[in-house]
Amino acid sequence: MTTATIIAQGKTFTNFIGKERLLGKYPGAVVAYSMRHIGTSYVGPLIRVRRSLDSKEQDFYAVDGWVSVSELKAFAGQGSGYISIWYDQSGNSNHAIQQTPAAQPAIIVNGVISSFGSRMCAFFDGVDDFMPLPESICALFNSGNGDYGIYASCLYGLNITANLFALSSKTNPDPNQNNFMMYQTNRRSKSIGMYAQNYNGLANDILSATNAASNRVYGICFARENMQMKLIDQGGSKTEAAINIGPQNYKLVTLGSMRRGTNEELTVSDIKVGEFIIYDKSHMSMSEEITTNIQSAFS
Structure with missing residues (x-):
């Protein structure tokens, strides 16, 4: 059987999967949190959300490049959802973790996604969230x-x-x-x-x-x-x-x-x-x- 070396030793492979994402274009991040998929080798969830209904938690992955609005709404129902983990997409595992429920920023409130217009975001309420x-x-x-x-x-x-x-x-x-x-x-x-x-x-x-x-x-x-x-x-x-x-x-x-x-x-x-x-x-x-x-x- 014939084998071939795809990437030559000492060479940089420039046509890799994820190159078009932010960290593909601009590598070297020590930490990267986002509601969109910006990592290159990172394939894990973007956020972990706790719902108000029963405090059940679920990881949410990128769908078409972003955290899925429909999946969040299906999970939270008419209740609210709060971010317990904001995963680091840099590959350095510097995840932001808030274990105290009252201090978790919201991602969906009473069935309504927290957003900048059409783009979702974490909402820190100015009361006790960080x-x-x-x-x-x-x-x-x-x-x-x-x-x-x-x-x-x-x-x-x-x-x-x-x-x-x-x-x-x-x-x-x-x-x-x-x-x-x-x-x-x-x-x-x-x-x-x-x-x-x-x-x-x-x-x-x-x-x-x-x-x-x-x-x-x-x-x-x-x-x-x-x-x-x-x-x-x-x-x-x-x-x-x-x-x-x-x-x-x-x-x-x-x-x-x-x-x-x-x-x-x-x-x-x-x-x-x-x-x-x-x-x-x-x-x-x-x-x-x-x-x-x-x-x-x-x-």
Whole structure:
């Protein structure tokens, strides 16, 4: 029998299944949560949902590239469904897991899918919902000078301030220090930005020029390269600022909330999230492409 080598040693196979998906075009993600199938080698479920009827849980896979609306409705009936696990499609198994039922974000409420128009999303109610991420994610930020990119599709609610993503430390008794809050919006000043505070209380801010109206879906990127912050928002505007944050000791990392210092006080956010990705290396040159991809998918 004759055999053949399909992929030559030392060569990169560029026509693989899943190449057209986001992580196929832009590999290197350390964590990737989404309501669409963005992973390449990942073939597992996208989310795990607990229904209000009897607290039964079920995994949901991609159907035609997205979590199936019809399957969710069939599972929840006229009740509600809440996300207990948001699976990481990067292949690194950094799943976001919320075991406390009351704190789980909704995906369907009384038979109605939580959505950005036609695209479904996780709904954090601003009362008690949040999702903790693995502590290993903190390692990306603790070095103080690592390059990374954070990308998301989100819709802020009616809270005066809200946070998509936040890290905090357990070492400083001052709740206003050792916080690292991404994509903090302030509807009074109509700005979306990033705020960081280091161990000496030195604050660094970077703001978007985009109006932060509560009814607008945002596809945004925050990236750090060579100690420089850059924010790319829905309108394509860019702002940059130096970031002088040294080595940190972040231990708590969450979606949909902010935790403050060693007292671990939780401040939750009224926010919808369709996709959230962190890259472990600089994608600065591709940031606009990635942001455009996310915007297009969730528009």
